[in-house]
Amino acid sequence: MSGSFFGLGGPADDPIARERAAFRASMPGASALDTRLESMALNDGLRDQLDEVHDTFNDETFDADSRVITGGDFDFFQSTTAGQGRMAPQQQQAAGAPRKVMTLAELEAQLIPQRHTPAPAPAPVARAPEVAWPPKLARADPETIAARRAERLQRQAALTKYDNLMSQRDKDFIIRIQVSQLLTDDPAADDFYCHMFQLSRGAVPAAGATQQRDGAGDGAGGDASSAVRALQEALAQRGVQAPVGGEPEQLGAGAQRDQHFGRARRSNTQSSMARMQQQVQRFVNEARRRPKIPHVALEGALGKISVNSARNPKQVIQVQRGHSSSVSHPAHDAKQQSPSAYDLGGVFSGLGDARSPAAERRKTLRAVENVYTAVLRLEQLIREHSRLPSSADHPSVQNWVRAYSEARDWAWAELGAAQPIMNVYPHPLVRFLAFSKGKRVIPRLAHHLSIDQVLALTTTIIANFESLDVCRFGSFGQSAESSISTRQREETELFLHAALPPALSFLSEASVQLVNGLLALFMERNNVAWVARTRPALVFLTVVLGRTAALKQAGALGAGDDPQALYQATELYNHLFGTLQGGLSSVFPPAALSQAGDPLEDAYAWQFLATLALGASVEQQHALVTEVRDKVLEAIQLAKSGRFPADVAAAITANINLFLNTLGLDASQVTM
Amino acid sequence: MADTAAALTVEEPLDLVRLSLDERIYVKLRGDRELRGRLHAYDQHLNMVLGEVEETITMVDVNDEVQTQSLRSVNRTVPMLFVRGDGVILVSPPSRAA
Numbered sequence: 001m002s003g004s005f006f007g008l009g010g011p012a013d014d015p016i017a018r019e020r021a022a023f024r025a026s027m028p029g030a031s032a033l034d035t036r037l038e039s040m041a042l043n044d045g046l047r048d049q050l051d052e053v054h055d056t057f058n059d060e061t062f063d064a065d066s067r068v069i070t071g072g073d074f075d076f077f078q079s080t081t082a083g084q085g086r087m088a089p090q091q092q093q094a095a096g097a098p099r100k101v102m103t104l105a106e107l108e109a110q111l112i113p114q115r116h117t118p119a120p121a122p123a124p125v126a127r128a129p130e131v132a133w134p135p136k137l138a139r140a141d142p143e144t145i146a147a148r149r150a151e152r153l154q155r156q157a158a159l160t161k162y163d164n165l166m167s168q169r170d171k172d173f174i175i176r177i178q179v180s181q182l183l184t185d186d187p188a189a190d191d192f193y194c195h196m197f198q199l200s201r202g203a204v205p206a207a208g209a210t211q212q213r214d215g216a217g218d219g220a221g222g223d224a225s226s227a228v229r230a231l232q233e234a235l236a237q238r239g240v241q242a243p244v245g246g247e248p249e250q251l252g253a254g255a256q257r258d259q260h261f262g263r264a265r266r267s268n269t270q271s272s273m274a275r276m277q278q279q280v281q282r283f284v285n286e287a288r289r290r291p292k293i294p295h296v297a298l299e300g301a302l303g304k305i306s307v308n309s310a311r312n313p314k315q316v317i318q319v320q321r322g323h324s325s326s327v328s329h330p331a332h333d334a335k336q337q338s339p340s341a342y343d344l345g346g347v348f349s350g351l352g353d354a355r356s357p358a359a360e361r362r363k364t365l366r367a368v369e370n371v372y373t374a375v376l377r378l379e380q381l382i383r384e385h386s387r388l389p390s391s392a393d394h395p396s397v398q399n400w401v402r403a404y405s406e407a408r409d410w411a412w413a414e415l416g417a418a419q420p421i422m423n424v425y426p427h428p429l430v431r432f433l434a435f436s437k438g439k440r441v442i443p444r445l446a447h448h449l450s451i452d453q454v455l456a457l458t459t460t461i462i463a464n465f466e467s468l469d470v471c472r473f474g475s476f477g478q479s480a481e482s483s484i485s486t487r488q489r490e491e492t493e494l495f496l497h498a499a500l501p502p503a504l505s506f507l508s509e510a511s512v513q514l515v516n517g518l519l520a521l522f523m524e525r526n527n528v529a530w531v532a533r534t535r536p537a538l539v540f541l542t543v544v545l546g547r548t549a550a551l552k553q554a555g556a557l558g559a560g561d562d563p564q565a566l567y568q569a570t571e572l573y574n575h576l577f578g579t580l581q582g583g584l585s586s587v588f589p590p591a592a593l594s595q596a597g598d599p600l601e602d603a604y605a606w607q608f609l610a611t612l613a614l615g616a617s618v619e620q621q622h623a624l625v626t627e628v629r630d631k632v633l634e635a636i637q638l639a640k641s642g643r644f645p646a647d648v649a650a651a652i653t654a655n656i657n658l659f660l661n662t663l664g665l666d667a668s669q670v671t672m
Numbered sequence: 673m674a675d676t677a678a679a680l681t682v683e684e685p686l687d688l689v690r691l692s693l694d695e696r697i698y699v700k701l702r703g704d705r706e707l708r709g710r711l712h713a714y715d716q717h718l719n720m721v722l723g724e725v726e727e728t729i730t731m732v733d734v735n736d737e738v739q740t741q742s743l744r745s746v747n748r749t750v751p752m753l754f755v756r757g758d759g760v761i762l763v764s765p766p767s768r769a770a
Contacts, residue, residue: 316716365691437694 016162023053023158053158172279179283181309188383364431367414368438374411375441378404378448408448415445417457427464429457434469436491439499446502455514458503462518462540466526470495471534495536504543512551512565519544519572528579533586538608541576545611548573552615573615577623584609584627600648602635606655613662621663632656636670689714689763697722700761704730708766709753718757725753 184190295304308314381404388397412418416428432438446454465471473488507515522528522540531537548569555566580587588605613624638644639652656667692711699707699720709725729746 362688362691369690369693435694 370414377407417460426467442499466531549614610658698766702759718760720755725750
C-alpha cells in the first residue's frame, strides 16, 4: 500500500494531516475539545456519525511518526491519552521537543478554562440545539431556517471534504480481508446454532442463499451468504428498506425517518448492498481459487507458523486410549455386551436390574445419549444430501448411504425397542422413555426409521403400556388425593405430544389386521380397567377405535377389506367393552380437578367415549348411557351454571355433544 | 458438532457429565458456592449453561465479642445461568433425598 496512507513521512508529505491541521487552525481559538463540544451542541440527528475532523480515535495510528516510535523512548502515556490537552502533535514532532507528561492537576487546569470559554462561531445556532428527536419543524422564522441550512451545508461540506481518499482498489483490499474471514465451506454446520436460533425465533429468510448462487459450483451458495444475510437483516432493522423482509414496526419508523432525510440515503444503502453482494461473490470465487493453508512458512525461516482462526482452532492433544480398554473390569464388560446377554440368560439380566439400579440408570442414560449422537449424525447427513452429486454410482454417494444406514441401525439398536419383551422388567424401551430427553428424541428418530421399525416400536410400547412411567403416575393420581404434580403432568404432556404421535400416525394408516393384532396385544398384556384411567391409554384407545370404525365404514362401502378381519374387530370391541363396563365413569379425571382447575381437562375422556359409542350396539349404547349419565348431567349443569365465561361454557357443551351426537342425542335435549 | 466419537465404549470422566444433560445436577463452585439446576450444556472446560438454578452461598459470621462463628447461607434463584468452568470444583447428581 502507498506509504502516505499510514503517514510514514512527517506532516510535510501527508496531505491528510496537513489538511486537518489547516482546518483546525482555521477555527478560532479552538482545540480538539472545543470542536467536540461544538459538535455536541450542533447535533443535527446524524447521530453517531462523527465528523471526520472530530474523529481522533485513529489519529495515533494514522498520524504517528514511525521515527518517533521506533527510535528513542516512545512515550506511551502521552501518545495514548486521546486528545486530552494534545495540541497539534505534528508541530511538536517537527520541533523535536520531548512531550511533557502532564499531571492530573495540570490536565484539569487546562480543561476547566477551556470548558468555560464559549466558542463564538456556534453562538447563533446554539440557541436552538437539536438534541430532541424528531426535530421541531414548528419554528418557521426564516432567520433560523437560513441559519440552519447554512449550518447543514457547512457540515456536509466538512463531511465530504475527505471523500474519495481511498481508491476502489484500497477498499476492495480491505473488504476482501474481512470477507475472507467469513468464508465457510459448510455454512449449515459452521453456523448451526445461529441458524437454529433464527429458526426458533421465526424463519431465516432463504432468499440470501439464492442470490449468492452464481452457478459457480456447488457450495458457492453457502459461502458468505450467512454473513451477508445477517448484515441485510441488521440493516433491515435499522429501517432501511430491506431486500429481504424486515419487521413491520421498525420499517414504519424507518420510513418516517427517511422522509426527513429524503430518498437519497435509502437508495444509497440499497445499491451499496447490491454492490457488496457482487463484491462478495467475486471474493468467494477468488478465495476458492487460492485455498487457505493452515501453515505459513516464510522463506529462510526455520519452520512453519500455524495460522489459527475460528475455522481451525488449536488442536487438543490426543491421548492414545488403546491400552486402557483391555484393563476394563470383566463385570463391566459383561454389562457392555448386555444386548447379547439377554439372549443367553434371562435370569441374570433380571437380577442385573435389581442389583444396581444406579448402573442400570446410567446404562439407559448412555443409550439415550447414543441415540442423540446418532440422530445428530443422521440430520447432518440429510443436510449434506443436497450437496451430493446426483449419479448413484459416485463413491461419495455410496459412502453417504452406508454412513446413513450405519447411523440408523446404531440408533435403533440403542433404542432397545427390538429387544425381546419377556426378559427384563421394566423393558429397556420403557426405561428409555422414562427420561424426558428420551421422549423428546423419539419423533426426531422416527423420522428416519423404516416402517417395520416404527411398527416394532409401536408394538413394544403397546405391550408394555402399563409399565410406562406416564401410566404409572396417571393411575395413582386418580386416588382421592389431590392432583398429580406438575412434573408428572409435564411428562405426560411430553409423552403425548412427542413420543406417542409417531406411533399414532402409524396406527391411523395401518390395515385392519394390524390394528386388530395391536388391540388384542394391548388387552392381553395390560390390565385394561386399571390402565384405562390414564390419559395416554385413553388417547391410544381413541385412535385405535377411531381407525377401526373408519375401516369398518370403508368395508361397508365395499372397499374390499377382509370381512373376517372386520368381524374380528367387532369381537375385540365387545371384549374391550366388557372389560370396561362398570368402570366407565372412572375414565374421567377426579372430580376435584374439574372444579378447581380447567373444566376442559376431561376433553380426552369425552373423545374416548365418543369413539367407544361409535362401535357400540344398541344394548352397549344403553349400558354406556346409564353409566355416564351422572357425568353428563354434571357437565351440563357446570356449563349452564354461569361460573365460566361464555366461550368456556360453549366448549364444555361441545365436548359433551361429541359424545352425545354419536348416540344420536344432543345436550339441548336434556331437560334439567 | 455432529461427528462425536462412536459408541462410548471407552468412557472418559466428561462422558459421565454428558449423561446428566437435561437432568438436575449439583455443582460445587469455588467461594463456598453451590448450584442446583438443570444442565443444558457443557464443554471440556466445564463451562456450563444451567437452567432453573438455585444458588447457595455459605458465609461464616464471626462474632468477635462472644468468639463464636456461625454459618449463614444465602439463596437466590436464577432462571438461566452461564457458569465459567474455571470455578467448578465438582459436578454430581443431586443427593437422592430430592
